[in-house]
Amino acid sequence: MPTSFDVIVIGSGFGGAIAARRLAEKGMRVLVLERGRRWEPSQYPRKPTDAWIYSDDEPARHNGWLDMRFFRGMTVAQAAGVGGGSLTYSSVATEASPDVFTQGWPAEITYSELKPHYDTVAREMNLQVIPDGQLTQRFLLAREAAKNLGYSDRFSKAPLAVSFSDDWNYQLDDPFNPKHSREFVNAHGQRQGTCIHLGNCDIGCDVRAKNGLDVNYIPRAEQRGADVRPLHLVRQIEPTGNAYRVVFDRIEKGRLIRGEETAERVVLAAGSLGTTELLLRCRDQHRTLRALSPTLGRRWSANANFISMATYPDKDSVRQSTGPTIASVLDFTDGKFRDERFVVEDDGFPNLLLAAIKAYLDNGIRTPAGRHLLKELEEYVRDDTPLRSLLLWLGAGKDAGDGQLRLRRRWFMPWKRVLNLLWEVENSKGVLYAMEAMHQNMTEATGGRPRALPTWRLFKSLVTLHPLGGCPMGVSPDNGVVDHLGRVFGYRNLFVIDGAIVPTPTVRNPSHTIAALAERISAHVS
Numbered sequence: 349m350p351t352s353f354d355v356i357v358i359g360s361g362f363g364g365a366i367a368a369r370r371l372a373e374k375g376m377r378v379l380v381l382e383r384g385r386r387w388e389p390s391q392y393p394r395k396p397t398d399a400w401i402y403s404d405d406e407p408a409r410h411n412g413w414l415d416m417r418f419f420r421g422m423t424v425a426q427a428a429g430v431g432g433g434s435l436t437y438s439s440v441a442t443e444a445s446p447d448v449f450t451q452g453w454p455a456e457i458t459y460s461e462l463k464p465h466y467d468t469v470a471r472e473m474n475l476q477v478i479p480d481g482q483l484t485q486r487f488l489l490a491r492e493a494a495k496n497l498g499y500s501d502r503f504s505k506a507p508l509a510v511s512f513s514d515d516w517n518y519q520l521d522d523p524f525n526p527k528h529s530r531e532f533v534n535a536h537g538q539r540q541g542t543c544i545h546l547g548n549c550d551i552g553c554d555v556r557a558k559n560g561l562d563v564n565y566i567p568r569a570e571q572r573g574a575d576v577r578p579l580h581l582v583r584q585i586e587p588t589g590n591a592y593r594v595v596f597d598r599i600e601k602g603r604l605i606r607g608e609e610t611a612e613r614v615v616l617a618a619g620s621l622g623t624t625e626l627l628l629r630c631r632d633q634h635r636t637l638r639a640l641s642p643t644l645g646r647r648w649s650a651n652a653n654f655i656s657m658a659t660y661p662d663k664d665s666v667r668q669s670t671g672p673t674i675a676s677v678l679d680f681t682d683g684k685f686r687d688e689r690f691v692v693e694d695d696g697f698p699n700l701l702l703a704a705i706k707a708y709l710d711n712g713i714r715t716p717a718g719r720h721l722l723k724e725l726e727e728y729v730r731d732d733t734p735l736r737s738l739l740l741w742l743g744a745g746k747d748a749g750d751g752q753l754r755l756r757r758r759w760f761m762p763w764k765r766v767l768n769l770l771w772e773v774e775n776s777k778g779v780l781y782a783m784e785a786m787h788q789n790m791t792e793a794t795g796g797r798p799r800a801l802p803t804w805r806l807f808k809s810l811v812t813l814h815p816l817g818g819c820p821m822g823v824s825p826d827n828g829v830v831d832h833l834g835r836v837f838g839y840r841n842l843f844v845i846d847g848a849i850v851p852t853p854t855v856r857n858p859s860h861t862i863a864a865l866a867e868r869i870s871a872h873v874s
């Protein structure tokens with residue numbers, strides 16, 4: 349059957365954008381279907397009534413910035429839009445340490461195998477560190493904590509996908525005025541500006557200082573002819589002859605319009621939750637990919653994300669909404685603290701977070717746990733609250749990676765199957781308690797007062813920004829959904845290239861590892 353495309357890529361985050369570019373560079377006709385919008389700085393959500401919410405239940409009505417899923421014991425945050433998680437991420441691009449790959453990964457994937465690909469991504473995304481003349485208050489607090497605790501040798505600047513100019517500093521007249529952002533054309537022909545510390549990294553950089561996928565890999569793919577279609581939500585994949593039929597809903601003027609395209613190859617790159625859900629539906633609901641491995645949905649990890657809070661008596665000692673959201677890393681990936689492996693990063697949050705919370709509370713949240721979490725957060729970030737001098741410590745680490753994604757029917761809507769996560773905190777408590785203790789030590793070492801997130805204190809419920817797994821790499825269908833080259837067992841020319849294939853926690857931030865895997869796999873696709 350003649351097809352208009354050689355490959356359909358589903359999703360445009362780290363896996364999808366890189367696959368789209370590299371396959372287009374091989375001369376393939378590439379179609380990218382992305383459920384979210386193509387965002388321009390003038391459209392980033394800012395007011396409570398703006399498009400903050402992406403709702404899985406009502407995508408025609410809510411197709412905004414952030415998709416938050418509230419499962420029992422775990423909230424997962426993920427982006428929607430052309431560029432995927434690079435739109436909302438804090439730009440921290442860390443390599444996993446070599447020992448991560450020694451257990452639970454196919455033998456072909458080692459640190460030295462991935463290293464050239466890490467380097468390629470670092471070059472293409474122009475990684476930098478914050479200049480000495482621009483250190484944020486949070487960076488200084490984290491550095492002081494490390495020094496006071498005797499951990500200076502574990503402390504470093506985080507590699508960031510952000511463009512800095514040495515000309516900028518806090519002493520400038522009106523430092524946050526966009527006139528101080530230096531405009532330039534990047535190596536991919538895209539207009540960008542340099543960072544002026546607006547602190548909006550997670551909600552869209554107003555001056556385009558973030559070196560996200562939307563200013564490097566995606567434009568490169570499009571320059572090579574890739575057709576990138578935003579607001580196309582893929583629903584089903586079905587083998588047909590030597591090709592695959594991909595069925596989607598196009599979101600247009602508040603309506604869903606059914607469509608389909610066919611190609612010889614399909615790359616799933618819809619992220620840990622998105623890809624796993626799509627394949628679960630194809631196996632168990634539509635029954636179009638019945639031979640998928642029984643391990644589908646398994647080995648899901650939250651990368652042990654653990655957020656806690658520190659309040660300081662002096663508001664100016666934190667300035668939580670100023671500067672790159674994260675700028676430093678304290679590294680315990682060698683397991684020298686309580687035998688657990690983790691990192692701690694200084695985490696800011698934008699002033700406008702309150703607007704996002706309000707939008708979710710007004711429109712998006714159905715579960716009591718979700719409402720509780722956001723109500724508590726609202727309390728902490730209100731302008732008039734005495735808790736406003738607040739710092740977040742973000743931890744990531746090696747959890748048990750034993751979550752399971754599956755489809756369930758809701759008792760009040762038995763005709764509909766929804767994605768569900770089975771997650772028990774029990775087996776991951778060691779690393780979580782270690783991070784909690786370290787956060788407390790760091791807070792007390794800098795004169796702050798530690799505060800656990802109420803959802804953790806009361807319910808042992810977590811929030812993750814780093815969902816991984818669900819379609820783990822393995823050596824056979826008995827222990828994985830794909831092989832080390834992202835090839836789905838049992839289906840020729842069907843690939844998964846995103847965080848879903850990562851079979852263990854990456855411990856450090858995952859996007860750089862997902863990107864390196866995407867470079868490696870794309871090099872082999874023919």
Ligand SMILES: Cc1cc2nc3c(=O)[nH]c(=O)nc-3n(C[C@H](O)[C@H](O)[C@H](O)COP(=O)(O)OP(=O)(O)OC[C@H]3O[C@@H](n4cnc5c(N)ncnc54)[C@H](O)[C@@H]3O)c2cc1C
Binds near residue numbers: 441
């Ligand atoms: C607030 C926040 C901050 C973060 N900060 C960092 C950080 O500093 N460093 C770091 O390493 N990581 C960070 N992360 C995590 C990082 O963003 C993810 O690990 C990464 O984006 C995962 O890449 P991926 O390719 O697996 O999926 P994604 O980047 O999530 O891309 C998946 C894409 O597929 C689309 N999609 C999903 N389902 C469908 C469908 N059915 N049809 C069509 N399209 C679909 C989605 O809209 C999305 O664009 C952060 C995440 C968040 C939410």
Ligand code: SF4
Binds near residue numbers: 542545554558
């Ligand atoms: S701190 Fe502001 S200017 Fe700098 S990258 Fe983040 S959003 Fe952009």
